[in-house]
Amino acid sequence: MxxxxxxxxxxxxxxxxxxxxxxxxxxxxxxxxxxxxxxxxxxxxxxxxxxxxxxxxxxxxxxxxxxxxxxxxxxxxxxxxxxxxxxxxxxxxxxxxxxxxxxxxxxxxxxxxxxxxxxxxxxxxxxxxxxxxxxxxxxxxxxxxxxxxxxxxxxxxxxxxxxxxxxxxxxQPAGRRGATYLKLGRRKAMEIAIVGVGVAIHLNGSDRIVSECRIAMSSVAPTPLRARRGEAVFTNQEIRDGLIEEAAEVAAEEASPISDVRATRGYRLDMIRVLCRRAAREALARARNHKAEGWR
Amino acid sequence: MKIPVTLKVNGETYDLIIAPYRTLLDVLREEIHLTGSKKGCDAGDCGACTVLLDGKPVNACLVLAATAQDREILTIEGLARNGKLHPLQEAFVREGAVQCGFCTPGILMSLKALLDTNPAPTLEEIKIAMAGNLCRCTGYSKMFKAVESLDRSP
The missing domain is CATH 3.30.465.10 (Uridine Diphospho-n-acetylenolpyruvylglucosamine Reductase; domain 3)
Known part of the structure; x- marks a missing residue:
């Protein structure tokens, strides 16, 4: 050097x-x-x-x-x-x-x-x-x-x-919003993400209707990217059984992960679904908690 | 081409002429002869080289010495004052929180930074503060105990 x-x-x-x-x-x-x-x-x-x-x-x-x-x-x-x-x-x-x-x-x-x-x-x-x-x-x-x-x-x-x-x-995003980022590693620190998933959920007045959702992923493609088709599953939808699971499935289809020293392609695809579901539930809870105008 | 660099280490000023690509860790060890900061991985993974830069723990192997000019550098050698060990060092001795000793200086610097901002950390906070320091002997339990044994009254 x-x-x-x-x-x-x-x-x-x-x-x-x-x-x-x-x-x-x-x-x-x-x-x-x-x-x-x-x-x-x-x-x-x-x-x-x-x-x-x-x-x-x-x-x-x-x-x-x-x-x-x-x-x-x-x-x-x-x-x-x-x-x-x-x-x-x-x-x-x-x-x-x-x-x-x-x-x-x-x-x-x-x-x-x-x-x-x-x-x-x-x-x-x-x-x-x-x-x-x-x-x-x-x-x-x-x-x-x-x-x-x-x-x-x-x-x-x-x-x-x-x-x-x-x-x-x-x-600044408008309205009631909740977001979280989840990172999966084999340990809790000093780790490069095997998969990282962020989800943001916007609620439109009611606690049940999602006006907009955003999903972003890392370590699943050559660049960090949005899962726009997975997001669309939520748009203007009422929260119902199976909705979060469906969006997670679609988001995983948008990823193109590789197998490397940290994980295989198959494991990554599975974990995208798991992290998407967990992040969506947390983002939804945060959005519902978000009473005041402004942003969280 | 070497360049002049002035470093403030443990309250002392050192005027050095060094190559610009040398790391703070190498300069501390080889020019200032403070060998308490250890070189483990030399890639920022192990934490054995942890020093405090303006009070914050950093990997000295990931800092160019020339860019640490005019900043306050504290190494393990500066932890004891006037011949008296820091309470953390006393606690490590008391609890036997040392095995081979290679990771100890870095861990003490991480914990010193923690206690400076949070005098009564929880076990979880202690673990997070030490997460960037690897102990290959895996002797973490006694280190946690040593920190928890400190007087936490404000």
Whole structure:
């Protein structure tokens, strides 16, 4: 592991450097993935650009009714401990609290989790449920990309060689909503998800009618993804026996898991169904509990 | 090309000239000769290298030393004060919460960070705080007992 270390003091300076170095400079946020890859020789870098000094990207800001803006460099532990996030996106707080363990959560960042583009990224399902918008910055300017369009494949994103992820914006969903993220591993910590499933349920006035449902999954395809046909099973439906089970079946059909060191394809498909059912029941309970306007 | 880096470790300032790609763990052990932080996996999996960075536990093997400049670094060597062991260390000795000892420094740093923010943790909270530290001797029970034996009165 040998490289030149760049330590820009501001985002503007970082973007200028990225313009010059392009792929030659790998971005170092928390380092929990990048340094492991570099040490293993799985990745080589002429230069590594540490964003550690860009305190301007380390914020969680409520924008009232519009939503919440999260700087790309906020650590998993700060996301999980944030009152704003716990109140408004409890499933995101749950996901970040399940990354590695304390040491990894203190180093690893929300932006890094997304840019690393692991199919198993824990933060991805909750952000997919909320239609998060990512601000990608370059010396040329900024653009906003929906998280649905961000991932291209394992370790591949739409980030251009001169771009840096700056901010994650989570729009406020309307009405009564409940959401959760469940992660399956062989142990409770220091684990990469065998399967991860997030479910959000929106209720329309009545406790029995689901106006909208969202299902997002990780570790079941080349990228984290939504199970849109599984979601549609719930749309404008009254909760009845078998509805949750049916949606879980359909969601599993949308996944294309592989067999690898962590689990077989068949086991993953079974566990998608189990986690979908559990997450849907919990999301429904949370939505029913959600009396006040605003979001949970 | 080596670069100048100033590290604040256990309250002392160290002016170093190091390669930019060296980890905090290697620099602590090989340049500052503080060998209490152990290198187990060197990949962030085992927790044997846990140190506190601005009061929070991190894997020193996943931090570039140059990026720890100007931050407060606390290692196991800084846990005892004025020749007196930290109450956690006393408790580990009292309860015999040490087997081979390789994981002990990292575990003590994780627990120190826990107690700094939560002086009376539940068993579940202790387990969560230690979840990033592996003990290959599997001697966890006595460690839990050691923490629980501490005086928890506020």
């Amino acid at each position: 040998r490289f030149e270390l760049l330590q820009p003091g501001s985002l503007a300076q970082a973007l200028e450097m990225k313009k010059d170095y392009r792929e030659g400079a790998k971005i170092l946020a928390g380092g929990t993935d990048l340094l492991v890859l570099l040490k293993d020789g799985k990745l080589r870098a002429q230069a590594v650009m540490s964003l550690g000094r860009l305190s301007e990207l380390n914020f969680i800001r409520s924008e009232g009714e519009r939503g919440v803006a999260i700087g790309a460099l906020v650590s998993h532990s700060d996301v999980a401990a944030s009152r704003i996030i716990q109140q408004r996106c409890p499933d995101l707080a749950e996901a970040c609290a399940q990354v590695g363990a304390a040491q990894i959560q203190n180093l690893g960042t929300l932006g890094g989790n997304l840019c690393n583009a692991s199919p198993a990224a824990d933060a991805a399902p909750p952000l997919l449920l909320m239609d998060a918008l990512l601000t990608l910055a370059s010396a040329r300017g900024e653009r906003r990309v929906a998280i649905h369009d961000f991932f291209l494949g394992p370790r591949r994103t739409v980030l251009e060689p001169d771009e840096i992820l700056k901010e994650i914006f989570v729009p």
